[in-house]
Amino acid sequence: MTAAPVQLAEAGGGPSDAGAPVRSRRRTGKGRRRSSRMAYLLLTPGLLWLALFFVVPMLFLLSQSLQTGSVEQGYRLTFRLATYTDALSTFSPQFIRSFVYAFLATLLALLIGYPLAYAIAIKAGRWKSLLLVMVIAPFFTSFLIRTLAWQTILATDGPVTGFFRVTHLLSITSGLGWTNGDQLLSSPLAVVAGLTYNFLPFMTLPLFASLDRLDPRLLEASGDLYASPAETFRRVTLPISMPGVVAGTLLTFIPAAGDYINSKLLGNPNTTMIGQVIDGQFLRVLDYPTAAALSFTLMVTIVVIVAIYVRRAGTEELL
Amino acid sequence: MTATSKAPAATGAPPSAAPAGAGDLVLSALSKRFGAFVAVDELDLVIPQGSFFALLGPSGCGKTTTLRMVAGLEDPTTGSISIGDEDITARKAYQRPVNTVFQSYALFPHMTVRDNVAFGLQRRRQKEVRRQVDEVLELTELTTLAGRKPAQLSGGQQQRVALARAVVNRPAVLLLDEPLGALDLKLRRQMQVELKRIQNEVGITFVHVTHDQEEAMTMADTIAVMNAGRVEQLGSPADLYENPATTFAANFLGQSNLIAATIAGRDGDRVRLDLPAGSVTAPAGRVPPDARSVWMGVRPEKIRLGPAGDARAGTNVMAGARVIDVSFIGVSTQYLVRTPWDQELMVFEQNQGVSRLHRPGDLVDLLWAAEHTFALDAAQDASAGVIIDPDAVAEPAGAGSGSASGPARSDPAKSGSGSGSSGPVRAAAGAQK
Numbered sequence: 001m002t003a004a005p006v007q008l009a010e011a012g013g014g015p016s017d018a019g020a021p022v023r024s025r026r027r028t029g030k031g032r033r034r035s036s037r038m039a040y041l042l043l044t045p046g047l048l049w050l051a052l053f054f055v056v057p058m059l060f061l062l063s064q065s066l067q068t069g070s071v072e073q074g075y076r077l078t079f080r081l082a083t084y085t086d087a088l089s090t091f092s093p094q095f096i097r098s099f100v101y102a103f104l105a106t107l108l109a110l111l112i113g114y115p116l117a118y119a120i121a122i123k124a125g126r127w128k129s130l131l132l133v134m135v136i137a138p139f140f141t142s143f144l145i146r147t148l149a150w151q152t153i154l155a156t157d158g159p160v161t162g163f164f165r166v167t168h169l170l171s172i173t174s175g176l177g178w179t180n181g182d183q184l185l186s187s188p189l190a191v192v193a194g195l196t197y198n199f200l201p202f203m204t205l206p207l208f209a210s211l212d213r214l215d216p217r218l219l220e221a222s223g224d225l226y227a228s229p230a231e232t233f234r235r236v237t238l239p240i241s242m243p244g245v246v247a248g249t250l251l252t253f254i255p256a257a258g259d260y261i262n263s264k265l266l267g268n269p270n271t272t273m274i275g276q277v278i279d280g281q282f283l284r285v286l287d288y289p290t291a292a293a294l295s296f297t298l299m300v301t302i303v304v305i306v307a308i309y310v311r312r313a314g315t316e317e318l319l
Numbered sequence: 320m321t322a323t324s325k326a327p328a329a330t331g332a333p334p335s336a337a338p339a340g341a342g343d344l345v346l347s348a349l350s351k352r353f354g355a356f357v358a359v360d361e362l363d364l365v366i367p368q369g370s371f372f373a374l375l376g377p378s379g380c381g382k383t384t385t386l387r388m389v390a391g392l393e394d395p396t397t398g399s400i401s402i403g404d405e406d407i408t409a410r411k412a413y414q415r416p417v418n419t420v421f422q423s424y425a426l427f428p429h430m431t432v433r434d435n436v437a438f439g440l441q442r443r444r445q446k447e448v449r450r451q452v453d454e455v456l457e458l459t460e461l462t463t464l465a466g467r468k469p470a471q472l473s474g475g476q477q478q479r480v481a482l483a484r485a486v487v488n489r490p491a492v493l494l495l496d497e498p499l500g501a502l503d504l505k506l507r508r509q510m511q512v513e514l515k516r517i518q519n520e521v522g523i524t525f526v527h528v529t530h531d532q533e534e535a536m537t538m539a540d541t542i543a544v545m546n547a548g549r550v551e552q553l554g555s556p557a558d559l560y561e562n563p564a565t566t567f568a569a570n571f572l573g574q575s576n577l578i579a580a581t582i583a584g585r586d587g588d589r590v591r592l593d594l595p596a597g598s599v600t601a602p603a604g605r606v607p608p609d610a611r612s613v614w615m616g617v618r619p620e621k622i623r624l625g626p627a628g629d630a631r632a633g634t635n636v637m638a639g640a641r642v643i644d645v646s647f648i649g650v651s652t653q654y655l656v657r658t659p660w661d662q663e664l665m666v667f668e669q670n671q672g673v674s675r676l677h678r679p680g681d682l683v684d685l686l687w688a689a690e691h692t693f694a695l696d697a698a699q700d701a702s703a704g705v706i707i708d709p710d711a712v713a714e715p716a717g718a719g720s721g722s723a724s725g726p727a728r729s730d731p732a733k734s735g736s737g738s739g740s741s742g743p744v745r746a747a748a749g750a751q752k
Contacts, residue, residue, distance in 0.1 A: 215423075215425065217421055217423055217425040218425050218427060218428075220392050220412070220419075220421070220425065221419070221421060221425035221426075221427070222427075222438075223391070223392070223411070223412040223413045224390055224391075224392070224412050224413070224417075224418055224419045224485075225413075225418065225438050225439035225442060225484065225485075225488070226413045226414075226439050226442035226443050226488070227413055227438070227442045228413055231442060235427075235438070236427060239429045240427075240428065240429055242429075
């Protein structure tokens with residue numbers, strides 16, 4: 001057999017699998033230069049877009065927040081930092097409320113979205129595509145319409161409120177301060193429910209994506225290695241789906257924290273969120289510096305929270 | 320040793336353990352149906368504690384389903400599984416003292432090698448996890464890779480992690496589902512040796528599922544040849560090779576020349592068989608007792624090409640065959656010859672430097688010792704278990720052995736494998752019995 005000498009020669013190399021790294025090391029300098037130039041080319045349109053429509057407006061916003069004056073007399077850049085302290089001391093309840101609501105909505109969306117995504121990814125079989133379409137279906141209607149629909153769903157003479165009343169859940173939620181009197185609408189409960197509903201697809205889809213990639217044989221292997229189903233979930237399924245959890249919670253928390261539609265349509269004056277305040281300051285009070293200062297603070301706070309969260313979740317280790 | 324459902328007298332079965340010995344794995348009337356398809360059909364099997372047992376068969380024969388039922392990953396339709404005296408049929412996978420090395424390895428991608436290996440021990444709240452893991456990492460030569468993630472390992476290394484992760488739990492039975500299937504040839508050889516070494520060191524019962532007859536023969540003490548959900552034959556590699564009980568076993572393990580024959584007469588311990596032209600004798604013990612027509616079988620490497628005049632007493636001679644193809648392999652020469660009744664037969668001649676090379680077109684006589692002749696019931700399909708090998712189809716002369724036997728031939732002294740080259744070695748072992 002002509003191949004024999006070749007194979008022997010290879011065998012002479014010893015147990016070569018021992019140290020063979022998987023990544024390819026060989027890459028010529030020329031190749032790297034070309035591929036990095038290509039990378040820049042591909043990045044350019046996106047970077048330009050961001051620079052024009054994100055960085056520049058951010059700078060305007062920052063500058064606006066440090067100006068003094070009025071709409072009638074015009075504004076001047078005076079670097080008045082007191083705008084920030086004034087705005088924060090006035091609106092800190094709305095700030096805190098926004099983050100609490102956003103946190104609750106994110107948590108609820110995770111609790112609803114995870115089993116949903118798990119079922120679609122692992123148990124749905126041939127119904128997978130249909131169920132996915134159903135998750136996305138609400139996007140065919142506008143955000144505003146969907147939120148208005150919740151006014152009907154939670155209407156005081158509607159079936160949901162009726163159910164809450166009959167089961168005495170309503171008196172419990174009222175006792176906790178989540179609802180007022182004998183209605184569900186115009187309450188913190190309604191706002192959080194609306195937020196949860198509106199952002200659920202943003203939670204479900206990344207979770208689905210990560211669970212769909214989960215190799216079912218890993219679950220078998222875990223069972224084979226003495227892990228009960230609960231332990232398998234905790235040790236294998238959940239850690240492997242962490243990138244999806246992180247992506248989903250970010251995609252829910254960030255827009256929920258700045259949302260002002262749900263609290264406006266489903267809440268009451270005591271459920272005002274910071275988005276509503278900014279909206280009011282910009283468009284009705286016309287106090288541009290305060291509105292800009294609040295916007296800027298909101299953005300920085302979210303960035304800080306997200307940075308801490310992503311670091312603690314340690315998702316980079318999963319890749 | 321229990322014979323099997325089909326029970327073609329498991330010839331020379333290994334020393335039968337006491338029924339359900341201390342930790343024997345016992346499968347009783349085990350069946351699995353998927354709808355109308357019967358994957359495993361009333362399987363009865365006793366796998367002695369501490370043995371290296373191979374379930375060998377073509378894909379779809381039910382071997383993997385059997386393994387998965389033992390692991391608890393598939394529920395049997397009927398029948399029971401027990402280890403020693405303990406019936407584990409109803410237990411969940413995570414409650415069974417059984418571990419599996421998966422074909423795809425199924426390593427946890429988010430854990431290091433060390434954490435992967437420690438997983439089973441931690442789930443059972445074992446003490447001294449660290450020490451036990453260290454020992455097994457050493458055994459599998461993974462110590463230096465303990466901190467790596469599976470994605471940073473080569474295929475062979477991942478395979479060893481999968482093995483270490485299972486072995487560390489000291490299960491009563493270790494199941495290996497085509498564990499070497501994803502490795503290249505060279506690595507597969509290396510791992511075969513390593514698996515055997517590890518099995519010797521830890522002394523755990525290994526049940527190895529494979530479709531590679533060479534791999535099964537190299538490693539296993541006992542092989543169960545499976546076909547269509549049943550065990551065709553059970554025995555040691557040498558037994559199975561030398562005394563195939565069915566045409567499937569004769570063709571699936573190595574190669575056989577099967578010729579339609581009728582029994583012309585019995586004479587003490589000799590049976591005379593009439594071939595389409597001429598007749599041969601076979602030992603009475605290797606002929607089904609009350610058959611009239613049979614398949615006369617002889618392994619290709621048992622046949623010598625030569626002038627009939629050379630024949631000594633006790634040699635079967637089949638004259639007038641024509642060489643139609645020759646492939647010189649070095650260790651041996653493989654001839655394809657055509658009999659006077661137009662049947663093609665394989666002949667492997669060892670390269671001992673004594674006989675001259677024949678050329679296509681040469682007229683030759685086939686000679687083989689009478690005791691190397693066997694006969695199988697003619698009711699069976701003569702082509703059952705023939706391995707359809709794409710390489711073999713491409714070049715019929717090279718069909719002498721499975722496509723996987725290349726490198727084995729490069730080192731005949733090792734003789735580890737290759738249906739072609741392992742045959743004679745096993746034959747010697749078998750003949751002494």
